[in-house]
Amino acid sequence: MNIVNFTPLSALTGGFLIGLSVALFFILNGRMIGISGIASSLLTSNDKKIENFLFLIGLIIGPLIYNLFLGKEINISISNSLILLIIAGAMVGFGTRLGSGCTSGHGISGISRFSLRSIIATLTFMIVGIITVFISGIL
């Protein structure tokens, strides 16, 4: 194993903001953030739809505000084939809804609550993610 591209400061700073968002949402609105739950709730009937939709709009506005105030370009590259994007997207949607959470809901909100369920879910998706990347590297 070699350590590469390590950026602990920006990672920690971004993490603080994510933690701040989770903390404020809990103190003010009384809910723990889980993005797969918030997003998939748009497909079910519930009384938090507008609140949830606005959160997702906020997510999308975030990079625009960052770009506007810091003038920094945000570059990401996704070079996967169409079929892989469709399969992976469907697996992420299906898995997070079936398992009741994703990186935010289990990995941050759940672990903050010391929920054993979320700790096990987080270990599971991390280990499976690591195995998937390892196998993709061989193929």
Add this chain to the structure above:
Amino acid sequence: MNKLVSLICGIIFGIGLVISEMINPEKVLGFLNIFRDWDPSLAFVMIGALIISTPVFHLFKNKDKPLFSSNFSIPTNKEIDKKLIVGSIFFGAGWGLIGLCPGPAITSLALLNISSGIFVASMFVGFYIAIKIK
């Protein structure tokens, strides 16, 4: 008021994903690539987030009510069941294929990237299937 809070929390979360570079699938795949060239940065995203969210949760969970809502809603399910494990396996595999999880995928729609759009649309199809069979 809690609609405004939602919007603002979304914005803060989205900026956090950009600064931490979690929005970049290459960075995520680098984190999951522990057996070759490993980029440990994303562990620091989690540490940074948990340092703030954990004490705040435990300080406020026993208060009467949140500021702008009538009650706290905290998940009560404690069962480690098949759905949790199978769901997390599917999620981990999909995450490892592209490097996108739900938050960064939705946030990256801001970049008007066609790949993100396709991923998010498929993700909603996945949500729908899980809702139907659950």
